[in-house]
Amino acid sequence: MTNIADLRKSYERAELDESASHADPLQQFDQWLKEAIASKIPEPNAMTVATVASNLRPSTRVVLIKGYDERGITWFTNFESRKGQELAGNPFAALQFHWVELERVVRIEGRVEKVSAEESDAYFHSRPLDSRVGAWASPQSTVISGRGVLVANAAKYAAKFLLQPPRPPHWGGYRLQPDRWEFWQGRKSRLHDRLRYMQQPGGLWLRERLAP
Structure with a gap:
């Protein structure tokens, strides 16, 4: 049996220095996400x-x-799912990106709100047909008797809507408005780089280094 306590890795790919990071966390995120995409x-x-x-x-x-833009980070899902129900009761959430190959983590915290119906409509209609039908077919986070339920639902809604399924009223977008960001870059000897950005009154950002 593998002893997982002995699994170790030395992080040596890059560094994150205050002088080389952006003063605006959104710009830092934009840079890192684009680098993650470019790295394949x-x-x-x-x-x-x-x-x-x-x-x-x-x-x-x-x-x-x-x-993502100055308004926040956006994703789309079923409003009636577990996460949707929890956000309805507590509109605060945390996000995390873990780009293992780049030895990087980004953590984001803030308040979440639904995007406009127009924005949800626009994204929904840009999705592949199967995905649009799937939004109707899956009662996300509810107990079902088997996969056959999903297959039967998909067939039913495909026949009902043909090539033009509308956006379900229970499906749409959320946007997290960040008030805290953290950027983590793995470093040798576990002396990792951690930069935290905290939103200040007036919308300015306080950048601080945290001990790893």
């Missing part, structure tokens, strides 16, 4: 979303980022 690593757009239920029990899942 698997799914650089995958991020973990963490939410907290009313009983204070946290949960995580992986989704795909679909947009």
Whole structure:
């Protein structure tokens, strides 16, 4: 049996220095995401979303980022899913990107709100037909008797909507408005680089180095 306590890696690919990082965390994120995409690593757009239920029990899942700008980080999902229900009760969440091959992590925290219906419509209609039908076919996070339920639902809605399925009322986008960012770059001897950005009154950002 493998002793996982003995699994170790020396992080030596890059460094993150205050003088070389952006004063605006969105610009730093933009740079790192573009570098992750250019490096051809698997799914650089995958991020973990963490939410907290009313009983204070946290949960995580992986989704795909679909947009980012000065307004925040955007993804799309089923509003009736577990994460949707938890966000309805507690509109704060945390995101994490882990680009293993680049030895980098980005953590983002903030308040979440739904995007406009127009924005959700525009993205929904840009998706492949199978994905649009799938949004109707899957009662996300609910218990089902088997995969046959999904297959039957997909066939039903494909026949009903043909090539023009509308956006389901229970499906759309969320946008996290960051008030805290952290950028982690692995370094040798576990002396990693960690830069945290905290939003200040007036929208300015305080950049600080954290001990690893």
